[in-house]
Structures are given as structure tokens and as C-alpha cells.
Amino acid sequence: MPTTPSPSTTPRRSPGALPRDIEWRMPRHARSVGRARTYLREQMASWKVPQEVTETAVLLLSELMTNAYRHARTAPGREIWARCVLDDTGRLRVTVTDANESLPVPREASWEDESGRGLALVAELADDWGAEPRPGGIGKTVWFELDAATDAGAL
Structure with missing residues (x-):
């Protein structure tokens, strides 16, 4: 028979400590990149994330979404x-998942290359980043x- 935790052992959350976790599922289409930027910018505003962090997160999400759109050659x-x-x-942790199993590798783009700098930006601007196979799929x-975090402490 399951037991119910007593009130003293049940963690209490303040209204500001509600789960801050959101996911968007979008078609593998160029328009999804812009939509993802808009959704993230709106979500960061609602969570009161500092503007500088928001702009960096939006830029990096845009790079990862663009890579997923362009390089994840998968079934329709x-x-x-x-x-x-x-x-x-x-x-703040932002993830982008696609159906291609090839893990991305940063490369050095030449001055003439029109693309190929996305992961270098992610590596430079993020505190940490990585790529891994999707568990079980x-x-x-x-x-x-x-x-x-703001200057006054954690959000």
C-alpha cells in the first residue's frame, strides 16, 4: 500500500520556484528556426532572464536549430x-534534438565560407555545451x- 508523505517531508515550493521547463516540437523547416527564436525570447521574458543572457541564448538556439534543419537529413x-x-x-540549459545520429563536430571556417561557424559560436559563448546520442531512440x-542568475542571486 503506497504511503503519503507527511507534510513535514513534502518539499514546498514558492510560486517563484515553479518548474521552468518548456519544450517545442517543430517541423524540420527553415521557418522553424525563426519561430524557435521568438518562442525562446518570449519565454525568457516571462522568466525574467536578463536581456544579455536572453540574447546569447537566442543566438545559440538559432545556430543549433539551423544545424538541425540543414544537416539532419531524415525522413519527411x-x-x-x-x-x-x-x-x-x-x-539555463537549452537542448535541440533531431533524428540524425551524426554528432556535430566544430570546424574552422575560412573567410570565404558562408557557413560553418555555428558550433564555434556555441563553444565560445556558452558556459558549457555538448552533443550525445539520443537515449533509447x-x-x-x-x-x-x-x-x-541575476546580480541579486539565483532566479
Whole structure:
């Protein structure tokens, strides 16, 4: 028979500590990149994330979404998933998942190249980033983290 935790052992959350976790599922289409930027910018405003952090997060999300759109050659109907989590310490983690299993590798673009700088931007501007195969499924997840805490402390 399941037991119910007593009130003294049940963690209490203040209204500001509600889960800050949102996911968007979009078609693998060029328009999804702009939509993801808009959705993230709106979500960051509602969570009161500092503007500088928001702009960096939007830029990096745009790079990861663009890579997923351009390079994840998959069957029609596959989606790109973008997820954003802001934890209680003010750590922002953004992930982009697609159905292609090839893990991205940063490269050095020449001055003449019109693309190829996205992961270098992510590596330079994010506090941490990485890519891993999708657990138990097809594809991969590419992620980055930023410190979104305000000067007054954690969000």
C-alpha cells in the first residue's frame, strides 16, 4: 500500500520556484528556426532572464536549430525538438534534438565560407555545451548551458 508523505517531508515550493521547463516540437523547416527564436525570447521574458543572457541564448538556439534543419537529413515528418530548462540556481540549459545520429563536430571556417561557424559560436559563448546520442531512440541531442542568475542571486 503506497504511503503519503507527511507534510513535514513534502518539499514546498514558492510560486517563484515553479518548474521552468518548456519544450517545442517543430517541423524540420527553415521557418522553424525563426519561430524557435521568438518562442525562446518570449519565454525568457516571462522568466525574467536578463536581456544579455536572453540574447546569447537566442543566438545559440538559432545556430543549433539551423544545424538541425540543414544537416539532419531524415525522413519527411520528423520533427526538431527544442527544450529549455531554467533550474533553481539560475542555470539555463537549452537542448535541440533531431533524428540524425551524426554528432556535430566544430570546424574552422575560412573567410570565404558562408557557413560553418555555428558550433564555434556555441563553444565560445556558452558556459558549457555538448552533443550525445539520443537515449533509447533515433537521433541526437545538442545542448548548451548559460548562467542566467541575476546580480541579486539565483532566479
